[in-house]
Amino acid sequence: MAEKLKLERRDFIQKSTLGILGLFAMGGIVISPHLNAQEFRLRPPGAQDENDFLSLCIKCGQCAQVCPYHSIELADITKGHGVGTPFIDPMKRACYLCTAVPCVLACPTNALDHNTEKPEDVNMGVAIFKFSNKCIGISTEEVTRKDIDRIYTHPHTNKLEEDILKKLEDYEDEQCTICADLCPYPNSTTAIEMIDDPANNGKRPKINSSCVGCGVCAELCPTAAIVIEPRLTYEDYYIKGIRNKKIL
Ligand code: SF4
Ligand code: SF4
Ligand code: SF4
Numbered sequence: 001m002a003e004k005l006k007l008e009r010r011d012f013i014q015k016s017t018l019g020i021l022g023l024f025a026m027g028g029i030v031i032s033p034h035l036n037a038q039e040f041r042l043r044p045p046g047a048q049d050e051n052d053f054l055s056l057c058i059k060c061g062q063c064a065q066v067c068p069y070h071s072i073e074l075a076d077i078t079k080g081h082g083v084g085t086p087f088i089d090p091m092k093r094a095c096y097l098c099t100a101v102p103c104v105l106a107c108p109t110n111a112l113d114h115n116t117e118k119p120e121d122v123n124m125g126v127a128i129f130k131f132s133n134k135c136i137g138i139s140t141e142e143v144t145r146k147d148i149d150r151i152y153t154h155p156h157t158n159k160l161e162e163d164i165l166k167k168l169e170d171y172e173d174e175q176c177t178i179c180a181d182l183c184p185y186p187n188s189t190t191a192i193e194m195i196d197d198p199a200n201n202g203k204r205p206k207i208n209s210s211c212v213g214c215g216v217c218a219e220l221c222p223t224a225a226i227v228i229e230p231r232l233t234y235e236d237y238y239i240k241g242i243r244n245k246k247i248l
Helices: 002-036 050-056 062-066 102-106 145-153 159-169 216-220 234-239
Strands: 072-074 086-088 125-129 192-197 202-207 226-230
Touching: 062 072, 062 102, 125 202, 125 234, 145 159, 216 226
Parallel strands: none
Antiparallel strands: 072 086, 125 226, 192 202
16 A cells, blocks of 8 residues: 555656646747847946846846836836846936936946946947937927827826826927927937927937936937837947947
């Protein structure tokens, strides 16, 4: 009897182990494309080169905790490699280039380089005016109430965030120049400016060399006409013609 019980127990353990291994294998099939994905993400200001950043970041979430705009998210398993590392999805909430860059100050490991002391030191990526056909500034269509209400779905729990919404209110029924006007870079025309578009009687944004890829123009554009190339500089994209596989 004791021998029979032992055999049944061994059989149960073998089957259970196989079952668990099977589940892991199946999970691997589902998850592995994400784990293998070498997608580029927009990292917070000051992020070291991606490999160094991944080694240095201890996933403490301090940068996300101190960000007053709720710009920083921590990657979960569905976001592929670097689980727990901070990133910014500019279509949900961009980085507003705080003067003293508190996310960098909060980073205990230098994964966000402590030499990044002010907005001019930031180098997250570069903006691309990718979908000019969608731009209502060019077409001279006015900004609608619906365009502004869309941003109310983004975080607005403190005065800084409320101020963004207040600024947007001024554009209702006006021609759109939101991307250039609300760029947070100091002396913002060196990053983005509106230029005449005589063919359409409107104005179009032109990205300039100081753009640091904070993503605000992409977040606030009512028609998602602007995207961000993470990790590239103005020179990389506009002069050398370098492209990422994935843009944000
Ligand atoms: S600079 Fe400010 S808005 Fe940008 S990620 Fe850091 S704390 Fe957030
Ligand atoms: S142009 Fe856009 S991405 Fe570049 S600094 Fe200004 S708001 Fe940020
Ligand atoms: S925010 Fe800029 S890119 Fe977007 S519709 Fe307005 S003018 Fe065009």
